[in-house]
Amino acid sequence: MGIVAKPQVDHAFLAKPSHDELARQSYASNLRMYTLATIGGGMRTVYDKRVKPQFEKAQGRAPKDEHEVRKVMLKDPYARAWSSMMRAAQEMVWESVVPTVERAQPELNNRIEALVGKPGVNKMGSLSLDPSTVKPKYATAVDIHLMPGNYETERTPNDATQGAFYDRGVYVYQGGMGGDNCHGIGMSLATFIARKFPNLKPKKILDIGCTVGHNLVPYCDVFPDAEIHGVDMSAPVMRYAHARAEAMGKAVHFHQMNAESLKFPDNSFDVVTSVILFHETSRTALRQILKECHRVLKPGGLMLHMELPRTATMDPYDAFYLDWDAYYNNEPYYQAYTATDMKDVIVGAGFAPDKYVEYLIPDLVWCDPAEFDAAVRGDLARGNALARWGESIKWSTYGAWK
Ligand SMILES: C[S@@+](CC[C@H](N)C(=O)[O-])C[C@H]1O[C@@H](n2cnc3c(N)ncnc32)[C@H](O)[C@@H]1O
DSSP states (O other): OOOOOOOOOTTTOOOOOOOHEEEEEHHHHHHHHIIIIIIIIHHHHHIIIIIIIHHHHSSOOOOOOOHHHHHHHSHHHHHHHHHHHHHHHHHHHHHHHOOOHHHTTTTTHHHHHHHHHHHTTTTTTEEOOOOOOOOOHHSSSSSSSGGGTTOOSSSSTTHHHHHHHHHHHHHHHHHTTTOTTSOOHHHHHHHHHHHHHHTTSSSEEEEOOOEEEEEETTHHHHOTTSSEEEEOHHHHHHHHHHHHHHHOOOOEEEEEETTOOOOOOOOOOOEEEEEEEESSSSSHHHHHHHHHHHHEEEEEEEEEEEEEOOGSSOOOHHHHHHHHHHHHOOOOHHHHHHOHHHHHHHHHHTTOGGEEEEEEEOOOOOOOOOHHHHHHHHHSOOOOOOTTSSOOOOOEEEEEEO
16 A cells, blocks of 8 residues: 554653554554455455345345345355454454553553642643533443443543543554544644635634544644633543643643533534544434534534544445444444434534535545645535545535534
8 A cells, every 4th residue: 555654643641552562553453454454445346246246136136225235245255254353353452452551550540630630830721520421321331342441431530541542542443544643534624624714713612522632632733823622521531631632732621521511601612523423422412412512603603523424425335334333343323323414413403504514524644635625625526435445535524604
């Protein structure tokens, strides 16, 4: 492929792997990327050349949706081997990071606690925790994408373990393809907003479900004059996010809150965003969160959410491929989300139908700058947001102006 990912950017709170741990993490990461891209790429050939023709011969038509594709693909030995390898690689990614994070504790928690406890001095941003925050069942019932302990497990009153685990784990999971700070989506989204809407000049920006701030911190560089806020329901990831941002010299205000009932007054923010949040929420919660986005957004403000491409925009094979996570990667709300008509729910949350927007945003870490320019100008051909070999990744975004 000719692309070599950079090592993860170091900071004072990153749990650093030992030599042997790094070797295991690299192995797990490469195994996952190889399974996803190379073996996964072969799946399309298996489908086109073997599985689909057999189906057509028997039925006199092509499979009509991802469910029919799945039924026949899972009988094929290549697809079964691919699926098993995907599951094993996903488990290995997390398992390879556990010893690194466990070794960093309890020293890591203590250092973060010392920083959190410091009143204002030398701090750029802030952290506010609210132990009464309701952690919804859809976000806590299973270890989402097989991450042991999920986002919210809190082992001690000062625990930030799940944040440390997520920070290193996501880098290993992405094989560095999300950027050396796991920041690619946020940087692309922020830069797109700044360049496409130069008159917006936001003073206050909110990102919901921000976890450790991977895709929120880039807003500090793109909008240096704005006040940047992030919310998440989980205290451990908020503690870590705060420490990480401070270590990176970025001013971000983190709040433990449930996005279904934000504690901000009406009309507070010029821009409200999220990154890969909605496929991990229930349909009821999605509607309620969008209502809250509408409420806290100022008139004339922009809401923009980056999420998975919708099934309706994909061919049945691609929808089947993407669906894997719903069955084998503890993503129970995946399918309900990808089947959702985002315009319908955004309008249902109070936005005017003619204010609805959706954009396909190329990933700035890897794309040709000319392609990003084309997206900003609005003449990037829409279409399938799933990257194929030789294509850059593009992020689907959905939103509206208030
Ligand atoms: C997939 S992660 C989001 C990743 C993050 N936006 C990023 O770019 O790295 C989903 C996050 O949403 C949080 N979350 C889920 N439901 C929530 C809710 N109702 N309110 C606040 N946070 C929520 C979870 O705790 C988790 O940290």
